[in-house]
Amino acid sequence: MTRNSLRARLATAVLALALAAPAAAESIIVQSTTSTQNSGLLDVILPQFTAKTGIEVRVVAVGTGQAIKNATNGDGDVLLVHARAAEEKFVADGFGVERFDLMYNDFVVVGPKADPAGVAGTGDVVAALGKIAATTSAFASRGDDSGTHKKERSLWKLAGVDPTSASGAWYRETGSGMGATLNAAAGMGAYTLTDRATWIAFENKADLAIAVEGDTRLFNQYGVILVSPQKHPHVKAKSGQAFIDWLRSDEGQSAIAAFRIDGQQLFFPNAKR
Numbered sequence: 001m002t003r004n005s006l007r008a009r010l011a012t013a014v015l016a017l018a019l020a021a022p023a024a025a026e027s028i029i030v031q032s033t034t035s036t037q038n039s040g041l042l043d044v045i046l047p048q049f050t051a052k053t054g055i056e057v058r059v060v061a062v063g064t065g066q067a068i069k070n071a072t073n074g075d076g077d078v079l080l081v082h083a084r085a086a087e088e089k090f091v092a093d094g095f096g097v098e099r100f101d102l103m104y105n106d107f108v109v110v111g112p113k114a115d116p117a118g119v120a121g122t123g124d125v126v127a128a129l130g131k132i133a134a135t136t137s138a139f140a141s142r143g144d145d146s147g148t149h150k151k152e153r154s155l156w157k158l159a160g161v162d163p164t165s166a167s168g169a170w171y172r173e174t175g176s177g178m179g180a181t182l183n184a185a186a187g188m189g190a191y192t193l194t195d196r197a198t199w200i201a202f203e204n205k206a207d208l209a210i211a212v213e214g215d216t217r218l219f220n221q222y223g224v225i226l227v228s229p230q231k232h233p234h235v236k237a238k239s240g241q242a243f244i245d246w247l248r249s250d251e252g253q254s255a256i257a258a259f260r261i262d263g264q265q266l267f268f269p270n271a272k273r
Contacts, residue, residue: 063146
């Protein structure tokens with residue numbers, strides 16, 4: 001066998017191996033909230049999307065405020081958060097292409113079973129917060145500009161209370177995610193506001209129980225947005241949009257609806273197509 005023919009055969013073999021090998025996986029970065037990650041939702045639905053498309057999804061799970069800042073800086077391809085006013089501003093400012101409703105659940109106020117503020121069973125979250133403040137019962141706040149923190153601040157405002165004036169006293173700001181804040185609340189016997197999904201998935205409930213739920217003002221909507229490739233040309237717009245389209249499709253919405261812990265559905269799909 002001549003050297004040239006050997007080289008030709010080797011080149012053919014290398015080409016065959018290259019064609020047989022799977023193509024390098026495309027990947028996107030999703031800036032999202034701690035609730036979608038801590039609840040376990042993304043661990044379940046993302047492999048389904050990757051299996052269908054070959055696109056790997058890498059998640060940065062932080063508070064909504066930080067997620068929006070990261071996306072504003074171009075550190076991501078898709079934004080999946082839960083603070084509608086901030087999401088709409090993100091799009092209006094040109095950093096996002098279009099916002100879509102994706103799914104919802106609700107917030108609940110949890111607190112010690114002894115219920116020092118006497119709010120257990122209250123269907124009025126604003127009245128309950130007023131009683132917590134009036135009795136100076138301990139309240140643990142995320143204090144991190146997350147979607148949950150934004151909701152909490154809006155509810156205190158409705159109650160006519162500025163809890164930050166009691167910061168370090170009965171009002172404790174953790175500056176942490178929901179799981180860490182729930183742990184702090186359990187440790188200090190405090191009330192706190194949490195999304196229901198994280199509460200259901202949270203294992204260290206200790207002496208905590210749901211005190212307030214069912215108020216329509218506790219509604220918790222999630223939205224999904226493609227980061228603008230005009231603002232940030234490196235954004236993987238095609239793959240990012242494919243992810244958004246899948247989440248909003250019948251298949252993606254069914255995957256969200258099917259996610260349960262102990263038989264309880266954590267998120268309710270409501271994408272409008």
